[in-house]
Structure formats: C-alpha cells, structure tokens
Amino acid sequence: MTFKKMPWVALLAVFALVVAACGGGDDAADETTTTEAEVTTTTAAPETTTTTEAAPAIELLIWADENRASAIEEVAPAFTEETGVVINVELVDFGQIRDQVGVAGPAGEGPDIFIGASDWVGELATNGVLEPIEGGAWSAPFTDASLNALTFDGTLYGVPYAVEAVALYYNTDLVAEAPATFDDLIAACEADAVEACLGVPGAGDATDAYHNYPFISATGGYIFGEADGVYDPTDVGLDSEGAIAGAEFLSEISASGVLGKTNYDEAKNLFLAGEQPFWITGPWELGGAADWTVPWSVAKIPTIEGGTPQPFIGVQAFFLSSFSENKLVAQSFLFDFIASEEGQNALFAADGRPPVHQTIIDNVAGNAAISAFGASAADGVPIPNIPEMSSVWGTLGDNLQLLRNGEIDANTAMTTAAEAVRAAIEG
Amino acid sequence: MASRDAAVTPPAITREKATVVERRMKPRKWMREIGWRHVLLIIFAFFSLYPVIWILSASFNSSDSLATARLIPKSLTTENFTGLFDSPLTPVGTWLWNTWKVAIIASVLNVIVASLAAYAFSRLRFKGRRAGLLTLLLVQVFPQFLGFIALFLLAIQVGETFEGFGVNSHTFLIMVYLGGAIGFNAFLIKGFMDTVPNSLDESAKVDGASPAQIFFRIVFPLARPVLAVIFIITFINIYSEFILARTLIRATEQFTLAVGLQLFVESEYAAKWGSLAAAALIGAAPIVLTFLVAQKQIIGGLTSGAVKG
Amino acid sequence: MNRARSSSPLSWGFWVKIGVIAIIDALIVFTVPVLIANESYLLLTMFVGAALLLNWAYLSPRAEASKWLAPGLIFMAIFVVFPVIYTGYVSLTNWQTGNVLAKQQVIDQLESQVIRAEGDGVPLELDIYRDPAGQLAFLVRDPEGNTYFGIARDRTSDPIDDPLIDPGVDISVESPDQIGDFQILSLRDLLAIANQIENLVLDIPGQGVARAQSASTAQLIQAGQRYAYDPNTDTLFDAQEDVTCSIEAGNFICEDGRRLDPGWVIVEGFDNYAEVFTNERIRNPFVKVFTWNLIFALGSVFITFAIGLALANALQDERLRGRAVYRSIYILPYAIPAFLSVLVWRGLLNESYGQVNNLLESLGLNAIPWLGDPFWAKVAVLLVNAWLGFPYMFLITSGALTAIPEELKEAARVDGASAWRVFRTITLPLLLVSTAPLLIGSFAFNFNNFVLIFMLTNGGPPVPSAAVPLGETDILISFTFDLAVNAGRGNQFALGSAIVVMIFVIVAVLSAVSFRFTKRLEEVYG
Structure with a gap:
C-alpha cells in the first residue's frame, strides 16, 4: 500500500470526465422537460386557442381511506370524461391523514383534496393547511348542522357528506318498544330480568369519552362555552352543575348494575349474544348488522331526568388543501361532483353513514336505522372543533372510566377532569 | 456441511453424538437428558402458538368481530383469503412482493456493510476505535421511527432532484432500512468475530495475506452462522416495520404488507379482523416455511461456525 | 464474495475500485449544480460529505480502517444521525399547532386574503x-x-x-x-x-x-388585498382594520391585540427543555413513571433473554427430535406484524370474555383483571412483550451458543464439572460477552417501546385523581408524548422532540454505563 497517489488521481479525473460526457445528455433532457412543464402550468396562454388537446392533463390528488376511495373512484370517471382532469386517489389510513397533511402539504407533497372529520378543522385551519370554502348554491341542500360543524371561527372549511352520532340499539325480542325515558329503559330491563342491561364503551379496561358524552350533556353539561358557533376555551364546563349531575347519574346506574362495566367489545358481545337488551354506539356497526342473529332496532337515546341527551356529532367531509396548486379545479370537482346528488349518493352507497344532503336524507327515510341515527344526530352537538379539544379526550375519558368502575365519585371525576383541561390550556 | 470456499474448514464435531437415537435410550436417562427439553419446548411452543391459533381461527371466521370469535368458527369460510386477492384496492400479492423485495435487498446489503465495519472494529487497531464503537451503540439507541419526519422531509428533497427516488420509492426505503440497523448489527457481528480466534488470521498475515484476503477468505466464512442469524433478524424486522414505511410510501401499489394491513383497521371501532388475520397469515407463512425448509442450511451454517480454538 | 481481491496496483480489482469511485465522483459532481439550483443544501452537504469520505477512505494509503467503515458510516450518518440532529433542531423551535409553516408560506397565505x-x-x-x-x-x-x-x-x-x-x-x-x-x-x-x-x-x-x-x-x-407585508420593517399591514401587525415569536400580532394564524416555525432556543424541567404536569409524575419504565425495560430484557436462552440451550442437543418444528414455531410470533398480535392479545386478555381467563377458569383458577388492575396490567404488558421478544433472543442465543468452542465445554466436562456448572461458568459468561451489546440494544428499544404500550393498554388503567392523563403502565415516552401531542391547544411537537432528546440522553447514559460494565466482562472472559 505504499505506491504513489498520483496515478490514482489522474485516473479518477479521466473517469470523471468520461462519465461526465456521457451524463451530459441526460441532464440536458431533464432540463427541457421541466421547463416545458412550467410553461404549461403557469401560462396556459390565451394566445394559443387550441392548447387543450396538447396540454398535459391536470391532475388532482385525493387522499382517502379505503371505503371512501371506492366512492370517489365511482364519481371520478364522469369528471374526467367531462373535464379531462385526472383524479388520482391515494389510500391513506384515516388517522394518518390528519397528521400527514400537516407535514406533506407545506413540503409540497400533499394532496389537493382529502377526507377528514369535522373535529380536525380547528387544528388544521390554525396550521394554515386548510383552504376556506365558500358556501353557495352547492351548499343549499346540506343540513345546517353539518355545515356548522365544519365552520371554525366563522369560516366554512370543507364539503360535508355524512354525519355520525351514537344512538341506542335495542333487542326487539327483549324490548317491545324503544324506551322514551331512562326510567322506561330500566323498567324494561327489570321486566326481563336479564343479567346485563345497557352496554356503553368506556369502562372496564377502556377509556372512551366520546360514547359517554350524551350522559354529561343531557343534564346540561358541556365542554367549552359556545356562542354563535364560536367556542370559548376559557369556559370549561366539565365541572358545571349539569356535568356533575350527569356524571352522578352515570355513577348511579353503574353502581346499580344497569350500566355494565364494559369496553367496546364487551358491550357489543353481550348485545349480540342476546344477553343485554340495550347498547349505545354509532352507525359504523350497521355494516355488519346483516350477520347479527339477534333482532334489533335503533332509537334515540332515552331522556335522562327530563333532559335530552346530546351525543357528539362528527361530520365527515372533503377538505381542500391550502397548498393545492389547482384550487379552482379542485373546487369544481367538490362543488359540481362531490356535492351533487349523484356524488352524495355514491358516497352513501359506499360508506353507509347517515347522509347530510337533504335529497339523500329523503331518499333513505324508509331506512329506519339510518333515520334513527339521523334523529339522534339532530339532537346532538358538534364535537368542538377548536384545537383546545386535544386536551379533553384523554383526561375526560380516564375519569369517566374510573367513575364507571366505581373507583371515584362524580364530583371528583368531573373536577379532576376540568382542572386538568384548564391546566393544560393555561400551559 | 463443509463450507466449500472457506480456507479453513472446521471439522464437524458433534456428528457422532447424533447417532445415538433418541428412542433407544432408557426411560430414566431419556427423561434426564432429553425429556425435560421436550417438556420445556412444548410449554413454550404452546405459549408461542396460543395467539396464533386465534388469528388462524379469525381468518376462517365469517364474522368480522374478533371478540365474538370462537376457536372453531360457527361458519367456516375462505372468503377472507379469496377476498384479499379480488379487491383492486388491496393488492395483497403486490404488497407481499414489495415486502420481500425491500426486505431482502435491505437486509443483504445491511449484513455486508455491517460485517465490513465489524471487521475493522474486531481486527484492526486504529485511533478512535473504542470511541467509535461506543458511538455506534449510542447513536443506535435513538429509535429511528421517532425521526420519521426528518426522513420524510429528506425523501421529499431527494425526490425533487432525483425524480422517482424520494417519497414512494422503494430505493429510498431500502436505504433507510439499510442505515437503520447498521450500527447495531456491526456491533453484534463484531462481538462474534471477537470469539473467532485471532490465530487464524495471524498466521494468514504471516503468509502475506492482505486484510481484504483475510476478511473474505477467513473471517467472513467463519462468521457466516452469525451473519445468517443477523440476516434473518434484520429481514424480519424490516418485514413488519410499518411506521417509517407508511410515512415514506403513499401509493397503494408500492405498499409493504405491514402498511397495507393497516388499511384493514380502518377505524378504532370497525376493523376487518377476518381480512386482517388472513393477510397477516399469508405474510407470515413464507417466513415460517422458509425457516422450516432452509433450517438445514442455517443450522448447518451455525454448527460449521464452531471451530477449534 | 467467493474470491478475495488483492489491492496491489496491477490487479484488476484495483481498476474496478478506481472505476467505481470515479463513477460515484462523476455522479456527485453532476448533481451538485442541480442541488444548488434546487436549493437542496441539506442534500448537497450530505453528498459532498459522502464523496469526500469515500475518496479519502479508498485513495489514501493511510486510511486502512476507513475502507471498511466508510459505507456503513455514510448510511448511518444520513439515516440515523441526521434524524437525531433534526429532532434536536425541532426541539429548539416552536413547532406546534399553529406554527408549522415557513415564514414565507405564512406571508403568502395572509397576502392572498382579501x-x-x-x-x-x-x-x-x-x-x-x-x-x-x-x-x-x-x-x-x-x-x-x-x-x-x-x-x-x-x-x-x-x-x-x-x-x-x-x-x-x-x-x-x-x-x-x-x-x-x-x-x-x-x-x-x-x-x-x-x-x-x-x-x-x-x-x-x-x-x-x-x-x-x-x-x-x-x-x-371587495377589490384589494387585506394584508400587505413590508420586508423593510418586517411588519404586516391589515388594510381592513387599518392596523399594523408586528412579529412576536413566530406569529404576527396586530396592534388591536389579534394574533394571526397561521404562524411559522422559529428557533426559540432551550425553552422547551426548560419547560420539561419546570412544568409540574410533567415533573410530578416523573419518578413514578421512570421507575416503572426501568422495571419494564429491564424486566423485558431479562425475561426474553431467559426464555430465548433456555429454548436455544434445550435445542442444542442433537439427539432431540422435532428440532426443526420447534424452531419454526418459535419464529412465529416474530413473523406476524406486532401491531396485529398486540391487538389479538388485548382481546385474549380481556377480563370477562378473554380466552386467557377462560383457560384459567377451566383450570379451576380465578379470573384475573389483566388490563384493568394496576398490578396485573403491568404483568400483562410484560407477558405480551415476552411473547413478542423471545424469538429474537432465541435466534441470537442460538447463534451465539454454537459459536462457543465445544472444546472448552468438553474440557470442563472431562474435569468432572456438572452440566449446570459448565453452563454457568463457561457458556453463560462467553454468551454474555458476545450478546452484551444486544442486551443493551434490547434495553434501549424496550425503554422506548411506545407501540406496545400504546396498543396494548394505552398506558391504562388510569391513575385516580391524576392532574394529568396518567396511566399505571405509562412509560416515559408514552406519558410525555401524550402530554405534548394532546396539549392544551393542539399539539406541541417541539416539546415532544425535546422530550425525545432527553429520553435519548437518559438511555444513552444508561447504555454507556452498561457498556463499560460489559467491557470489564470482556476483559475477564474475552
């Protein structure tokens, strides 16, 4: 290893030159293609009247999860046919969409349009990832509740297509008719002398604030104060009188055995085994209902001490990225196709969640279960879509779990939760 | 058994023992020397298989709830398996191919690059060796998946300059996996190389062999059993890695299996257990089968590594 | 890799080497202008650095060790060290909900408002x-x-x-x-x-x-743009409200007190680290969480190693039948993606309908509240992690056991040592020498085994009356990351990064200490 370095260097230089000469051609070619692309995207000139045939197709990138992707692919060909715009759908896990648009969008790799839920709006809009959308003729057929849920700070973001809220499934063999009040529900269980009565996720080994919120809201509890759709994060209502009364009620029916200490699967199992006449959960279970062996129906959650339970409403929607380079095209797709009756129909057919477009709602009026979930949603309140909501889920769920498991009382649960939320928001 | 290319072929030493066939032994002696092993092995085989049996059961179950599953489903169905290959949205076959491609290339390269580094640490004496070793280990303590945003941004930059090598490209993913385990694997291989007696390469050195010759003719063949094990471990780790893969790969047809499987757990409440279980089994089967079939080679490699000191 | 190549000047191996380096150099020389044009300075640094290292390593006669190390070093630097550095950088910023864009992107967005x-x-x-x-x-x-x-x-x-x-x-x-x-x-x-x-x-x-x-x-x-940015004064003018907005910590704050969203990412310094130390919500539960974290990580390493070694050792005897089947069975837990098997375990361990309790009851034992009780939840976490981790240890110890010279054991046996004694005095120490780094690595991995905790218990069961969302099985990374990700207003990604860096330091120190210990071991036995 002691020979001189010089020949190596000379050799290196020669090789480098050779390879350089070969590589040059490719590089030049690359440059031409990029400039061409720039020309077509930036000018699309009025001087050239017949550019449309030659110009490369505009493409829209949509992020959706598996269910929704199939619906989009159903609507997309018509749009491509009419406009020449190519729709590319990428499958992204639903939970991932929220995190990834915030990274991919600003870095120039994000979608033009993506699927999401109404409670993301505050965070994404604050991050500057969402483009505001104007209501107009397209939005007239949609329910006010669905549009309100997508409104943050007075601005609308997104085109809705479905609404979700929990309701009461009941076993029609064990219960003749849907109970109107909780007393009726308890009476029905006593009459049947069944072992379990009502199954709601969020006890045993599981945390679940979402499913238990109707109990808190029925007696006047709330999470954040709200006026005209604008939330006040300094007004935390988790330890308000109404919220504690609701927790008290939860605690009572847990202690008396009416409400089982169930997690999601336990509540579901007992209901499907016919051992538990009542079960509170959402419309996503309807997809598998055809295989159920118990006869069932759905109704609104019965009133609690005279108060109407207000379940959380989540609205599923299409959002427009503020980093889209084809916003006009994207909005044309959203307004003229996704928001259209055909588009909404295809989405309902593929996804099965209760619709928010008036015509589709009327069309499915014969479907008792969908109507019942729609009615439950009509009583509900939107999941607060402000970013501060992030501090609520964990601590509220934990405390309600402990409450239902009988480890703490209602007052402790709700004041602990409220204090934790306030402390988090103050930072 | 004997490795053809090894300059020094270690004699197989345990062959004659194997001629004592298990069943010919006296019961008490059998129990003392063999039986207890079976007891232990069976207990852990049960432990190992227990959840797998349930996954198997779920994969043949027509209902999509894991919770309501019985060990022997009420209605057996193969729909979960056939359904996987029907849907254009979930091209499981393509995912499997992608996974094998990425995992094999990355782990082969990983083992080669890591053993080169390990050789330097084991056999050469140079400045900063100890510090380098420690750094290797400490840097690897940082979980690579926590740096996914950095890797994602890097992929975007790469893609801007080298079209097709950034986000969505298997090349980039392979390089990420390649880099991800080198330090640790090098450390491990180094540990094993240390147990290979130095006397062999010392004598080769006296005969005028260069470090490269020593590496390729002596150390690498001798370290082969360990390299095989590390290859398998790296391979399987990559096979089931999903946090980085799902950040770096977007297009469905580019997915690896673990990323694709996530699609079946669509939401917190509505997972497609049957399809998920079926796909996981289809993914696991080749690994287990390979291991079952190629065991002779792997274990053969293992025993040939035992050398006289 | 069948034939070794000599590096002497006249062999063709030499020419291949020169050729490869020349091609790599040429490629890099080519990409430099492109990278500069694309303003990819990060990549530029990486490429040039890698090229310099390669050339030095393979052309300098003095760089013998670097020849072996260069490829590995380059990949490690880019794909492991860079993410660490980047995480360190993020931890010094204000990256959080509302501050994720670059300043120019924010200005563009605001200026597009009418x-x-x-x-x-x-x-x-x-x-x-x-x-x-x-x-x-x-x-x-x-x-x-x-x-x-x-x-x-x-x-x-x-x-x-x-x-x-x-x-x-x-x-x-x-x-x-x-x-x-x-x-x-x-x-x-x-x-x-x-x-x-x-x-x-x-x-x-x-x-x-x-x-x-x-x-x-x-x-x-209305015609007219609402906000106009003035680069000279670095302020924003709001034409609608007729006020000026100046910059404060990555946001425009207007004279009328409005804070404009979105904001952008700025480097703030060590604020996030100070926050970790001073924030009582993080500090108070620290000892409790850290203790369990240590038990969890050490326990997992010990249990998986013990099982893996026991099985590998039991399979050593060549007279044993069915070895191939056993080995394949032990590979199974490893071959199924962990997130799926953890979810399955969750179902199996359920208190009321879980199959594990069914099994216990059929054996005449009491049902165990696996995931709902503070003690049993910890046992469950260790149990599932044992299942997930033992195949790895089994493979490693199998490899290590066969690498131990049989003669050493033979010699001891000839001297009349019992099998156990041979194992304890010869096999185990030698095994520890070769697998020590592996055990340290396994410890480090389990210390941050977020995926397992998140999917199995999500930290639960919750600790009653905790001022923050805290669970009995929370480890540092799950507890603190939960605080940072589910913060008071969206997420505090930068704070999360600071936490990750600090945990990294903790684990690195623990690993370095054990590394010194294994060095001693090596000097004694190696």
Missing part, C-alpha cells in the same frame, strides 16, 4: 367566455337575478375603466353559447386554463369584484 366587507361573499353563478383574440370574459349572476357580463382582468392589475359589456341578448336566466365574438368555454377548456382563471376578476362597479371560485361559481368581494 378585504371583507358587509354583504361580501355573495355567491354568484359564473360562466366564462373567450373571444378569438383570447380575451376572457365573465358572465356572473347574483341570487337576485342581476347579471353582469364583462372583460375579466388579472386581479393584480389596475381596474379596467369600463369593464362591463352590453351582451345585446337576454342573459338573466340562461347563458347563451355566444355573446358577440365571445364563445362560452366548455368545462374541459375552462379547467385547462384554471390557473389563469383563478387570478381573474370582473369589476362590478359600485359592488366590488367577482372572483372565480370554481368552474361555475364566483364570489363577490
């Missing part, structure tokens, strides 16, 4: 026309049926004096295909020039301007 006045945002129907000269015209119809037709202009140019044209036909209900020289654009033609139309407006005297939104809708707005 002045809003009462009666604004009236939705209009829109049709777009083009004349043979390529001029574009808008036909807009408001909800009251008023119609306007006129030449559209770029929104950044000055208003046209007399933009509206009398169409000469009735356009109040339907839009004709042809108005004068202007031909209506089909959706296809229109979207082909969408990027141009986006920037067009039609002046409607006395009302504002109509701006296209989609192919068929427009919106009535």
Whole structure:
C-alpha cells in the first residue's frame, strides 16, 4: 500500500470526465422537460386557442381511506370524461391523514383534496393547511348542522357528506318498544330480568369519552362555552352543575348494575349474544348488522331526568388543501361532483353513514336505522372543533372510566377532569 | 456441511453424538437428558402458538368481530383469503412482493456493510476505535421511527432532484432500512468475530495475506452462522416495520404488507379482523416455511461456525 | 464474495475500485449544480460529505480502517444521525399547532386574503367566455337575478375603466353559447386554463369584484388585498382594520391585540427543555413513571433473554427430535406484524370474555383483571412483550451458543464439572460477552417501546385523581408524548422532540454505563 497517489488521481479525473460526457445528455433532457412543464402550468396562454388537446392533463390528488376511495373512484370517471382532469386517489389510513397533511402539504407533497372529520378543522385551519370554502348554491341542500360543524371561527372549511352520532340499539325480542325515558329503559330491563342491561364503551379496561358524552350533556353539561358557533376555551364546563349531575347519574346506574362495566367489545358481545337488551354506539356497526342473529332496532337515546341527551356529532367531509396548486379545479370537482346528488349518493352507497344532503336524507327515510341515527344526530352537538379539544379526550375519558368502575365519585371525576383541561390550556 | 470456499474448514464435531437415537435410550436417562427439553419446548411452543391459533381461527371466521370469535368458527369460510386477492384496492400479492423485495435487498446489503465495519472494529487497531464503537451503540439507541419526519422531509428533497427516488420509492426505503440497523448489527457481528480466534488470521498475515484476503477468505466464512442469524433478524424486522414505511410510501401499489394491513383497521371501532388475520397469515407463512425448509442450511451454517480454538 | 481481491496496483480489482469511485465522483459532481439550483443544501452537504469520505477512505494509503467503515458510516450518518440532529433542531423551535409553516408560506397565505366587507361573499353563478383574440370574459349572476357580463382582468392589475359589456341578448336566466365574438368555454377548456382563471376578476362597479371560485361559481368581494407585508420593517399591514401587525415569536400580532394564524416555525432556543424541567404536569409524575419504565425495560430484557436462552440451550442437543418444528414455531410470533398480535392479545386478555381467563377458569383458577388492575396490567404488558421478544433472543442465543468452542465445554466436562456448572461458568459468561451489546440494544428499544404500550393498554388503567392523563403502565415516552401531542391547544411537537432528546440522553447514559460494565466482562472472559 505504499505506491504513489498520483496515478490514482489522474485516473479518477479521466473517469470523471468520461462519465461526465456521457451524463451530459441526460441532464440536458431533464432540463427541457421541466421547463416545458412550467410553461404549461403557469401560462396556459390565451394566445394559443387550441392548447387543450396538447396540454398535459391536470391532475388532482385525493387522499382517502379505503371505503371512501371506492366512492370517489365511482364519481371520478364522469369528471374526467367531462373535464379531462385526472383524479388520482391515494389510500391513506384515516388517522394518518390528519397528521400527514400537516407535514406533506407545506413540503409540497400533499394532496389537493382529502377526507377528514369535522373535529380536525380547528387544528388544521390554525396550521394554515386548510383552504376556506365558500358556501353557495352547492351548499343549499346540506343540513345546517353539518355545515356548522365544519365552520371554525366563522369560516366554512370543507364539503360535508355524512354525519355520525351514537344512538341506542335495542333487542326487539327483549324490548317491545324503544324506551322514551331512562326510567322506561330500566323498567324494561327489570321486566326481563336479564343479567346485563345497557352496554356503553368506556369502562372496564377502556377509556372512551366520546360514547359517554350524551350522559354529561343531557343534564346540561358541556365542554367549552359556545356562542354563535364560536367556542370559548376559557369556559370549561366539565365541572358545571349539569356535568356533575350527569356524571352522578352515570355513577348511579353503574353502581346499580344497569350500566355494565364494559369496553367496546364487551358491550357489543353481550348485545349480540342476546344477553343485554340495550347498547349505545354509532352507525359504523350497521355494516355488519346483516350477520347479527339477534333482532334489533335503533332509537334515540332515552331522556335522562327530563333532559335530552346530546351525543357528539362528527361530520365527515372533503377538505381542500391550502397548498393545492389547482384550487379552482379542485373546487369544481367538490362543488359540481362531490356535492351533487349523484356524488352524495355514491358516497352513501359506499360508506353507509347517515347522509347530510337533504335529497339523500329523503331518499333513505324508509331506512329506519339510518333515520334513527339521523334523529339522534339532530339532537346532538358538534364535537368542538377548536384545537383546545386535544386536551379533553384523554383526561375526560380516564375519569369517566374510573367513575364507571366505581373507583371515584362524580364530583371528583368531573373536577379532576376540568382542572386538568384548564391546566393544560393555561400551559 | 463443509463450507466449500472457506480456507479453513472446521471439522464437524458433534456428528457422532447424533447417532445415538433418541428412542433407544432408557426411560430414566431419556427423561434426564432429553425429556425435560421436550417438556420445556412444548410449554413454550404452546405459549408461542396460543395467539396464533386465534388469528388462524379469525381468518376462517365469517364474522368480522374478533371478540365474538370462537376457536372453531360457527361458519367456516375462505372468503377472507379469496377476498384479499379480488379487491383492486388491496393488492395483497403486490404488497407481499414489495415486502420481500425491500426486505431482502435491505437486509443483504445491511449484513455486508455491517460485517465490513465489524471487521475493522474486531481486527484492526486504529485511533478512535473504542470511541467509535461506543458511538455506534449510542447513536443506535435513538429509535429511528421517532425521526420519521426528518426522513420524510429528506425523501421529499431527494425526490425533487432525483425524480422517482424520494417519497414512494422503494430505493429510498431500502436505504433507510439499510442505515437503520447498521450500527447495531456491526456491533453484534463484531462481538462474534471477537470469539473467532485471532490465530487464524495471524498466521494468514504471516503468509502475506492482505486484510481484504483475510476478511473474505477467513473471517467472513467463519462468521457466516452469525451473519445468517443477523440476516434473518434484520429481514424480519424490516418485514413488519410499518411506521417509517407508511410515512415514506403513499401509493397503494408500492405498499409493504405491514402498511397495507393497516388499511384493514380502518377505524378504532370497525376493523376487518377476518381480512386482517388472513393477510397477516399469508405474510407470515413464507417466513415460517422458509425457516422450516432452509433450517438445514442455517443450522448447518451455525454448527460449521464452531471451530477449534 | 467467493474470491478475495488483492489491492496491489496491477490487479484488476484495483481498476474496478478506481472505476467505481470515479463513477460515484462523476455522479456527485453532476448533481451538485442541480442541488444548488434546487436549493437542496441539506442534500448537497450530505453528498459532498459522502464523496469526500469515500475518496479519502479508498485513495489514501493511510486510511486502512476507513475502507471498511466508510459505507456503513455514510448510511448511518444520513439515516440515523441526521434524524437525531433534526429532532434536536425541532426541539429548539416552536413547532406546534399553529406554527408549522415557513415564514414565507405564512406571508403568502395572509397576502392572498382579501378585504371583507358587509354583504361580501355573495355567491354568484359564473360562466366564462373567450373571444378569438383570447380575451376572457365573465358572465356572473347574483341570487337576485342581476347579471353582469364583462372583460375579466388579472386581479393584480389596475381596474379596467369600463369593464362591463352590453351582451345585446337576454342573459338573466340562461347563458347563451355566444355573446358577440365571445364563445362560452366548455368545462374541459375552462379547467385547462384554471390557473389563469383563478387570478381573474370582473369589476362590478359600485359592488366590488367577482372572483372565480370554481368552474361555475364566483364570489363577490371587495377589490384589494387585506394584508400587505413590508420586508423593510418586517411588519404586516391589515388594510381592513387599518392596523399594523408586528412579529412576536413566530406569529404576527396586530396592534388591536389579534394574533394571526397561521404562524411559522422559529428557533426559540432551550425553552422547551426548560419547560420539561419546570412544568409540574410533567415533573410530578416523573419518578413514578421512570421507575416503572426501568422495571419494564429491564424486566423485558431479562425475561426474553431467559426464555430465548433456555429454548436455544434445550435445542442444542442433537439427539432431540422435532428440532426443526420447534424452531419454526418459535419464529412465529416474530413473523406476524406486532401491531396485529398486540391487538389479538388485548382481546385474549380481556377480563370477562378473554380466552386467557377462560383457560384459567377451566383450570379451576380465578379470573384475573389483566388490563384493568394496576398490578396485573403491568404483568400483562410484560407477558405480551415476552411473547413478542423471545424469538429474537432465541435466534441470537442460538447463534451465539454454537459459536462457543465445544472444546472448552468438553474440557470442563472431562474435569468432572456438572452440566449446570459448565453452563454457568463457561457458556453463560462467553454468551454474555458476545450478546452484551444486544442486551443493551434490547434495553434501549424496550425503554422506548411506545407501540406496545400504546396498543396494548394505552398506558391504562388510569391513575385516580391524576392532574394529568396518567396511566399505571405509562412509560416515559408514552406519558410525555401524550402530554405534548394532546396539549392544551393542539399539539406541541417541539416539546415532544425535546422530550425525545432527553429520553435519548437518559438511555444513552444508561447504555454507556452498561457498556463499560460489559467491557470489564470482556476483559475477564474475552
């Protein structure tokens, strides 16, 4: 290893030159293609009247999860046919969409349009990832509740297509008719002398604030104060009188055995085994209902001490990225196709969640279960879509779990939760 | 058994023992020397298989709830398996191919690059060796998946300059996996190389062999059993890695299996257990089968590594 | 790799080496201008650094060790060290909900906003026309049926004096295909020039301007951009409220007290680290969480190693039948993606319907609240992690055991040592020497085994009356990351990064200490 370095260097230089000469051609070619692309995207000139045939197709990138992707692919060909715009759908896990648009969008790799839920709006809009959308003729057929849920700070973001809220499934063999009040529900269980009565996720080994919120809201509890759709994060209502009364009620029916200490699967199992006449959960279970062996129906959650339970409403929607380079095209797709009756129909057919477009709602009026979930949603309140909501889920769920498991009382649960939320928001 | 290319072929030493066939032994002696092993092995085989049996059961179950599953489903169905290959949205076959491609290339390269580094640490004496070793280990303590945003941004930059090598490209993913385990694997291989007696390469050195010759003719063949094990471990780790893969790969047809499987757990409440279980089994089967079939080679490699000191 | 290549100057191996390096150099030389043009300075640094290292390692006669290390070092630097550094960088910023963009992106977004006045945002129907000269015209119809037709202009140019044209036909209900020289654009033609139309407006005297939104809708707005950024003073002027907004920690704060979202990412220094130390919500539960974290990580390593070694050792005897089957069975837990098997375990361990409790009950034992009880939840976490981790240890110890020279054991056996004694005094120490780094690595991995905790218990069961969301099985990374990700206002990604860096330091120190210990071990036995 002691020979001189010089020949190596000379050799290196020669090789480098050779390879350089070969590589040059490719590089030049690359440059031409990029400039061409720039020309077509930036000018699309009025001087050239017949550019449309030659110009490369505009493409829209949509992020959706598996269910929704199939619906989009159903609507997309018509749009491509009419406009020449190519729709590319990428499958992204639903939970991932929220995190990834915030990274991919600003870095120039994000979608033009993506699927999401109404409670993301505050965070994404604050991050500057969402483009505001104007209501107009397209939005007239949609329910006010669905549009309100997508409104943050007075601005609308997104085109809705479905609404979700929990309701009461009941076993029609064990219960003749849907109970109107909780007393009726308890009476029905006593009459049947069944072992379990009502199954709601969020006890045993599981945390679940979402499913238990109707109990808190029925007696006047709330999470954040709200006026005209604008939330006040300094007004935390988790330890308000109404919220504690609701927790008290939860605690009572847990202690008396009416409400089982169930997690999601336990509540579901007992209901499907016919051992538990009542079960509170959402419309996503309807997809598998055809295989159920118990006869069932759905109704609104019965009133609690005279108060109407207000379940959380989540609205599923299409959002427009503020980093889209084809916003006009994207909005044309959203307004003229996704928001259209055909588009909404295809989405309902593929996804099965209760619709928010008036015509589709009327069309499915014969479907008792969908109507019942729609009615439950009509009583509900939107999941607060402000970013501060992030501090609520964990601590509220934990405390309600402990409450239902009988480890703490209602007052402790709700004041602990409220204090934790306030402390988090103050930072 | 004997490795053809090894300059020094270690004699197989345990062959004659194997001629004592298990069943010919006296019961008490059998129990003392063999039986207890079976007891232990069976207990852990049960432990190992227990959840797998349930996954198997779920994969043949027509209902999509894991919770309501019985060990022997009420209605057996193969729909979960056939359904996987029907849907254009979930091209499981393509995912499997992608996974094998990425995992094999990355782990082969990983083992080669890591053993080169390990050789330097084991056999050469140079400045900063100890510090380098420690750094290797400490840097690897940082979980690579926590740096996914950095890797994602890097992929975007790469893609801007080298079209097709950034986000969505298997090349980039392979390089990420390649880099991800080198330090640790090098450390491990180094540990094993240390147990290979130095006397062999010392004598080769006296005969005028260069470090490269020593590496390729002596150390690498001798370290082969360990390299095989590390290859398998790296391979399987990559096979089931999903946090980085799902950040770096977007297009469905580019997915690896673990990323694709996530699609079946669509939401917190509505997972497609049957399809998920079926796909996981289809993914696991080749690994287990390979291991079952190629065991002779792997274990053969293992025993040939035992050398006289 | 069948034949070794000599590095002597005249062998063809030498030429191959030179060739490969030359090609790599040439490629890198080529990409440099492209990288500079793309402003990818990060990549540029990486490429040039890698090239320099490669050339030095393979051309300098003094760099013997680097020849072996260079490829590994390059990949490690880019794919392991860089993410660490980047995480360190993020931890010094204010990256959080509301501050994820770059400053220029924020300014662009704010400057694209337009002045809003009462009666604004009236939705209009829109049709777009083009004349043979390529001029574009808008036909807009408001909800009251008023119609306007006129030449559209770029929104950044000055208003046209007399933009509206009398169409000469009735356009109040339907839009004709042809108005004068202007031909209506089909959706296809229109979207082909969408990027141009986006920037067009039609002046409607006395009302504002109509701006296209989609192919068929427009919106009535006041002409004029709402925010204007002044690079000289680094301030933003809000024309609607007539106030100036100045910069404060990555956001524009206006004179009237409004904080404008979005904000951007700035480097703040060590604020996040100070936050970790001073924030009582993080500090108070620290000891409790850290203790369990240590038990969990050490316990997992010990249990998996013990099982793996026991099985590998039991399989050592060549007289044993069914070894291939056993080995394949032990590989199974490893071959199934962990997130799936953890979810399955969750179901199996359920207190009321879980199969594990069914099994216990059929054996006459009591059901165990696996995931609901503070003690049993910890046992469950260790149990599942044992299942997930033992195949790895089994493979490693199998390899290590066969690498131990049989003669050493033989010699001891000849001396009359019992099998156990041979194992304890010869096999185990040698095994520890070769697997020590592995055990340290396994410890480090389990210390941050977020995926397992998150999917199995999500930290639960919750600790009663905790001031923060805290669970009995929370480890540092799950507890603190939960605080940072589910913070008071969205997430605090930078704080999370600071936590990750600090945990990294903790684990690194623990690993370095054990590393020193294994060095001693090596000196004794190695």
